[in-house]
Amino acid sequence: MKIHLNARNRAHRFEADADEKLLYAALSDAVDLPYECGSGTCGTCRARILEGEIDDGWPDAPGRKFLKGPDEILLCQCTARTDLVIEVSSFVHTMEAGASTPQHFKGRVSAMRRLTHDVVSLDVQLDGSMDYDAGQFVMVRAAGVPGYRGWSMVNYERSARKLQFVVKNKAGGGLSTWLFERAAEGAELDIFGPLGRATFFPALAKNILCIAGGSGIAGMMAIIARAAHDAYFTQYRGDVFFGVRTMKDAFFLGELADFVERCGEKFSVTIALSDEPVPQAAARDHPRLHFAHGLVHEIAGARMSGRYQNVRAYLAGPPPAVDASIRTLLQARLSTDNIRYDKFS
Ligand SMILES: Cc1cc2nc3c(=O)[nH]c(=O)nc-3n(C[C@H](O)[C@H](O)[C@H](O)COP(=O)(O)OP(=O)(O)OC[C@H]3O[C@@H](n4cnc5c(N)ncnc54)[C@H](O)[C@@H]3O)c2cc1C
Numbered sequence: 147m148k149i150h151l152n153a154r155n156r157a158h159r160f161e162a163d164a165d166e167k168l169l170y171a172a173l174s175d176a177v178d179l180p181y182e183c184g185s186g187t188c189g190t191c192r193a194r195i196l197e198g199e200i201d202d203g204w205p206d207a208p209g210r211k212f213l214k215g216p217d218e219i220l221l222c223q224c225t226a227r228t229d230l231v232i233e234v235s236s237f238v239h240t241m242e243a244g245a246s247t248p249q250h251f252k253g254r255v256s257a258m259r260r261l262t263h264d265v266v267s268l269d270v271q272l273d274g275s276m277d278y279d280a281g282q283f284v285m286v287r288a289a290g291v292p293g294y295r296g297w298s299m300v301n302y303e304r305s306a307r308k309l310q311f312v313v314k315n316k317a318g319g320g321l322s323t324w325l326f327e328r329a330a331e332g333a334e335l336d337i338f339g340p341l342g343r344a345t346f347f348p349a350l351a352k353n354i355l356c357i358a359g360g361s362g363i364a365g366m367m368a369i370i371a372r373a374a375h376d377a378y379f380t381q382y383r384g385d386v387f388f389g390v391r392t393m394k395d396a397f398f399l400g401e402l403a404d405f406v407e408r409c410g411e412k413f414s415v416t417i418a419l420s421d422e423p424v425p426q427a428a429a430r431d432h433p434r435l436h437f438a439h440g441l442v443h444e445i446a447g448a449r450m451s452g453r454y455q456n457v458r459a460y461l462a463g464p465p466p467a468v469d470a471s472i473r474t475l476l477q478a479r480l481s482t483d484n485i486r487y488d489k490f491s
């Protein structure tokens with residue numbers, strides 16, 4: 147199907163297969179439409195249909211509450227039934243030459259490991275290689291589960307053929323139930339990516355602040371790995387705050403401690419326990435990490451007070467934790483350009 151897109155600055159043309167989400171079709175043709183979640187909740191991919199017919203894959207998507215009329219749709223949920231003319235109110239540019247244009251891949255689960263009672267790590271082998279930036283995510287779909295979900299890459303490598311993820315079990319969730327009850331090594335996944343703008347490049351030349359809730363630590367691990375690889379923390383500070391409920395919900399502590407040892411004194415990691423005081427054994431078992439009792443955005447806010455000069459913040463995790471962290475950073479007068487986030491909605 148041929149799609150004609152009128153944006154505020156110019157028109158674009160791209161092709162979409164009959165079963166391909168319009169957002170994904172545009173992005174894979176290097177048309178850089180705005181999006182956040184890629185999965186029907188945030189409303190950022192809102193567009194107006196001027197001509198043609200679509201099929202809506204999820205008419206109950208929560209993001210539809212942001213639509214302003216019956217001719218508006220979510221591009222991440224809809225497919226084209228005919229050729230279309232659509233309109234978005236934002237500026238839309240073509241991706242820069244050399245950017246990693248998102249593409250469709252087939253993936254196969256090659257390893258699965260329980261990290262806690264409700265978090266697994268999994269490795270997914272791709273049928274091709276993917277270039278992505280530290281902090282990016284992909285959209286994932288499994289047979290029998292309607293819709294795509296975002297998962298952030300934990301590993302960082304160029305031309306990756308294997309992606310590593312950490313996924314938290316959401317009680318009753320579609321993909322969670324598939325992953326925790328039915329999936330096994332060899333299970334197949336449809337993957338679309340890479341996506342996301344909460345990315346880190348060593349040329350940033352700023353101190354880094356990471357605030358993660360639960361599985362939100364995933365993309366932070368890629369950012370830290372990228373920075374550590376380039377000895378970034380010999381010059382710039384890195385402060386990581388990882389919020390979990392209790393010690394039994396914490397994971398990657400060994401990996402984070404290894405980063406502290408490798409990166410030196412400009413790099414610190416604090417584990418914030420929201421639902422229990424810090425057990426005495428925590429500091430003894432993990433001497434390179436700091437521990438505190440409280441909500442992660444409060445702990446980060448208190449420890450970072452007066453230390454926001456030349457800082458870029460990366461936030462990820464459940465939407466309430468990310469929203470609270472954004473408020474904390476805005477109160478500290480960090481500019482919106484220096485607050486990059488992924489809400490795991
Ligand atoms: C940018 C981003 C990165 C993320 N990274 C991670 C990560 O690294 N690790 C992690 O554990 N979680 C991550 N998440 C959250 C993850 O995508 C899922 O929301 C979460 O795992 C729960 O999925 P579920 O299928 O179990 O729950 P569900 O409640 O079934 O679904 C959760 C989401 O899937 C979509 N969805 C649900 N039903 C449909 C449908 N019928 N059709 C289309 N879409 C549907 C919606 O967006 C919904 O909010 C991320 C989310 C985003 C947006």
Ligand code: FES
Pocket residue numbers: 180181182183184185186187188189190191192209220221222223
């Ligand atoms: S990108 Fe489509 S609703 Fe979020």
